[in-house]
Amino acid sequence: xxxxxxxxxxxxSLGFILPGLFFLLAIDLFPLLYSLGISLYSWWLxxxxxxxxxxxxxxxxxxxxxxxxxxxxxxxxxxxGAVPLEFLAGLGMALLFSGRLAGAQVLKTxxxxxxxxxxxxxxxxxxxxxxxxxxxxxxYLTLFGLGRPLxxxxxxxxxxxxxxxxxxxxxxxxxxxxxxxxxxxPREPYEAAAVDGATPFQAFWxxxxxxxxxxxxxxxxxxxxxxxxxxxxxxxxxxxxxxTATETIQLLNYRVFGLxxxxxxxxxxxxxxxxxxxxxxxxxxxxxxxxx
Amino acid sequence: xxxxLRNWTIALVAILLWVFASPAGAxxxxxxxxxxxxxFKEDVLRAFLPAFEERTGIKVNLDTAPYGDLYKKQLLSLAxxxxxxxxxxxxxxxxxxLAEFLRPLDDLxxxxxxxxxxxxxxxAGSYKGKIYALPVDPNVQILVYRKDLFDQRGxxxxxxxxxxxxxxxxxxxxxxxxxGFVMTAGSDVQTFAYLTLFLWSWGVExxxxxxxxxxxxxxxxxxxxxxxxxxxxxxxxxxGYTFADVTKTMQLGKAAMAxxxxxxxxxxxxxxxxxxxxxxxxxxxxxxxxxTPIRGVxxxxxxxxxxxxxxxxxxxKWLASREFGxxxxxxxxxxxxxxxARYSVLKSPTFTGTLPYAEAILTSLEVAKERxxxxxxxxxxxxxxxTGAKITTGELSPADGLKELEASINRIMAK
Numbered sequence: 001x002x003x004x005x006x007x008x009x010x011x012x013s014l015g016f017i018l019p020g021l022f023f024l025l026a027i028d029l030f031p032l033l034y035s036l037g038i039s040l041y042s043w044w045l046x047x048x049x050x051x052x053x054x055x056x057x058x059x060x061x062x063x064x065x066x067x068x069x070x071x072x073x074x075x076x077x078x079x080x081g082a083v084p085l086e087f088l089a090g091l092g093m094a095l096l097f098s099g100r101l102a103g104a105q106v107l108k109t110x111x112x113x114x115x116x117x118x119x120x121x122x123x124x125x126x127x128x129x130x131x132x133x134x135x136x137x138x139x140y141l142t143l144f145g146l147g148r149p150l151x152x153x154x155x156x157x158x159x160x161x162x163x164x165x166x167x168x169x170x171x172x173x174x175x176x177x178x179x180x181x182x183x184x185x186p187r188e189p190y191e192a193a194a195v196d197g198a199t200p201f202q203a204f205w206x207x208x209x210x211x212x213x214x215x216x217x218x219x220x221x222x223x224x225x226x227x228x229x230x231x232x233x234x235x236x237x238x239x240x241x242x243x244t245a246t247e248t249i250q251l252l253n254y255r256v257f258g259l260x261x262x263x264x265x266x267x268x269x270x271x272x273x274x275x276x277x278x279x280x281x282x283x284x285x286x287x288x289x290x291x292x
Numbered sequence: 293x294x295x296x297l298r299n300w301t302i303a304l305v306a307i308l309l310w311v312f313a314s315p316a317g318a319x320x321x322x323x324x325x326x327x328x329x330x331x332f333k334e335d336v337l338r339a340f341l342p343a344f345e346e347r348t349g350i351k352v353n354l355d356t357a358p359y360g361d362l363y364k365k366q367l368l369s370l371a372x373x374x375x376x377x378x379x380x381x382x383x384x385x386x387x388x389x390l391a392e393f394l395r396p397l398d399d400l401x402x403x404x405x406x407x408x409x410x411x412x413x414x415x416a417g418s419y420k421g422k423i424y425a426l427p428v429d430p431n432v433q434i435l436v437y438r439k440d441l442f443d444q445r446g447x448x449x450x451x452x453x454x455x456x457x458x459x460x461x462x463x464x465x466x467x468x469x470x471x472g473f474v475m476t477a478g479s480d481v482q483t484f485a486y487l488t489l490f491l492w493s494w495g496v497e498x499x500x501x502x503x504x505x506x507x508x509x510x511x512x513x514x515x516x517x518x519x520x521x522x523x524x525x526x527x528x529x530x531x532g533y534t535f536a537d538v539t540k541t542m543q544l545g546k547a548a549m550a551x552x553x554x555x556x557x558x559x560x561x562x563x564x565x566x567x568x569x570x571x572x573x574x575x576x577x578x579x580x581x582x583x584t585p586i587r588g589v590x591x592x593x594x595x596x597x598x599x600x601x602x603x604x605x606x607x608x609k610w611l612a613s614r615e616f617g618x619x620x621x622x623x624x625x626x627x628x629x630x631x632x633a634r635y636s637v638l639k640s641p642t643f644t645g646t647l648p649y650a651e652a653i654l655t656s657l658e659v660a661k662e663r664x665x666x667x668x669x670x671x672x673x674x675x676x677x678x679t680g681a682k683i684t685t686g687e688l689s690p691a692d693g694l695k696e697l698e699a700s701i702n703r704i705m706a707k
Contacts, residue, residue, distance in 0.1 A: 042707075044707065045367050045368065045371035045372075046367065046371070046389040046392075046667045046668075047667070048371055048392070066696075131529070131532070132528060132529030132532055133527065133528070133529045148528060148529070150528070150529055150531060150532060152532055153478060153529060153531040153532035153685075154531075154685075155685055155686070155687065238479070239360070239479055239480075240479060241478050241479025241480075241681055241685070242478040242479055242531050242532070242681060242684075242685040242687075243478070243479060243678075243681045243682040243684075243685040243686075243687040243688075244479075244678065244681070244682065244687065245685065245687070255674065257364070258361070258363070258364035258368075259364075259670060259671050259674060260364075260367045260368070260371065260389075
């Protein structure tokens with residue numbers, strides 16, 4: 001009796017899962033396997049009749065290409081520069097708004113504004129603001145005798161500018177998620193802490209942080225993935241330059257793809273996927289350890 | 293509930309009918325898709341397109357992309373067999389790669405008096421002896437200089453790069469926000485053009501007779517070092533400059549000289565936008581070991597898989613025609629003009645009377661050097677851009693930059 005029940009249940013659940021599973025296979029797994037397949041071929045669009053299986057040669061070519069290492073380092077610098085900054089700023093702002101704040105509603109709306117602008121549009125806007133000779137920022141800087149920095153034209157500074165502009169755009173996201181998380185926290189632990197005579201900092205350190213850890217990790221995870229795959233804003237702001245100072249893996253991939261090297265471009269995508277997946281896995285493991 | 297479901301169904305059916313019915317309704321007018329450069333030259337084309345459409349009944353849909361993306365789009369769509377474009381506005385180094393997907397025009401070209409085209413421009417659209425695209429806009433690098441300042445100081449336009457450097461030094465005045473020379477550096481697409489111009493001028497060839505890279509030579513190093521030297525007399529933001537910035541700097545009267553594509557000269561002569569209109573002189577670029585401005589002819593080709601080949605050819609013919617050329621001469625383009633590759637236009641009073649650089653275009657086209665006619669060239673050009681960017685931003689020394697360039701070119705040629 002029990003057996004039949006289980007199998008019926010299995011069948012029923014299969015019915016629910018299958019459409020979703022089919023969809024997932026069709027739109028996720030199939031293109032992924034296709035891409036994996038292409039990455040094993042020498043396929044240059046300019047020579048449509050010369051498509052050869054070459055095994056792992058594309059991967060080998062990438063791993064011995066200095067441009068690939070440079071791009072990986074740039075991607076890591078961008079990711080590790082932007083995400084902690086965005087996280088800390090978002091957390092700080094969320095804390096600020098968790099107390100009573102005059103005009104909080106209006107301020108909140110204003111803070112969220114950058115989130116509503118299409119990245120390409122906001123990047124275009126910033127590129128004009130930061131233009132060395134025609135930009136409004138350098139105009140005011142020269143008024144105060146501070147010179148005209150080449151915000152997007154000096155290698156180190158260009159990376160810093162790109163990171164800061166990414167922060168400008170995504171701090172609102174961090175803020176929003178963590179603010180929502182804080183609003184949803186139970187009040188009782190805070191009351192208990194207050195009874196025990198905890199200072200505001202102690203309440204933050206021993207109550208808010210542990211309760212919020214899960215949400216914090218989740219936002220960081222989402223942002224890490226996004227930052228590693230960032231393309232549009234960097235593309236518009238610097239196009240990977242000056243030189244290759246801000247050429248991340250995504251920009252390199254775009255360049256390779258644009259010259260029609262399908263095998264190489266797909267190999268690059270697969271390597272990116274492996275990296276992001278590995279990072280995700282590590283962070284998910286961390287999240288799964290819910291001892292805290 | 294039932295009522296609302298019925299309403300939804302009716303709405304859905306109506307939408308579907310509309311979607312499927314509309315193309316059929318447009319049956320009589322032919323429509324073609326054109327892959328076009330965005331921003332540059334687009335305004336010239338759009339200004340005269342309605343007249344073409346009205347005369348021929350052919351509707352032309354413009355799909356535009358910026359220079360850096362246009363080749364990608366054309367290659368991906370042609371090679372992918374998407375049949376997305378009927379006609380394509382093609383920069384000449386792309387012709388050898390795209391030729392495979394373009395319709396040979398040798399027979400058709402007879403309709404348009406091919407002997408009227410400057411021979412070098414017809415060569416720009418040809419590959420392995422066949423014409424795949426007609427020349428539309430014969431671009432070539434020219435030297436632009438402030439004739440008024442030169443006259444004041446009794447200077448003559450520089451004949452050699454050393455003379456140019458000396459004049460740039462003399463006129464460069466950062467305190468007045470005035471530069472001796474303006475070009476691009478950094479990662480802009482035009483950086484390839486300046487590096488190539490210097491390498492060629494110093495006698496360097498990109499490839500030797502066996503198609504191996506030949507850039508890492510003492511002459512190559514001297515050329516790259518000259519690029520860096522000239523940067524000292526350029527505007528402070530030059531590492532972020534683009535084609536449009538070079539033109540803009542000249543228009544604002546903030547530089548004494550520039551090497552620019554001829555199409556950028558027109559906006560400099562526009563009295564509405566340029567404070568130096570009428571004050572400029574034009575010449576062929578200076579020489580070192582030789583005088584080698586880059587030829588960069590924009591051409592128009594017809595896709596082999598076009599579903600409307602006749603309409604596509606009609607459009608290509610019009611764009612390369614004398615009529616369009618004479619109209620375009622008069623049009624005040626914002627950033628980049630379309631000139632014309634026909635002697636009958638280049639030598640017409642309309643052209644020579646309107647454009648003070650008319651002579652410079654013709655003489656420069658005669659000595660202009662073409663880029664290697666190989667399918668790999670777009671890849672090599674991208675490497676030249678990268679190397680130019682790395683050298684000018686100080687990421688690599690000229691010696692290391694050329695070493696890397698040589699290795700990259702050889703890797704590309706080995707594919």
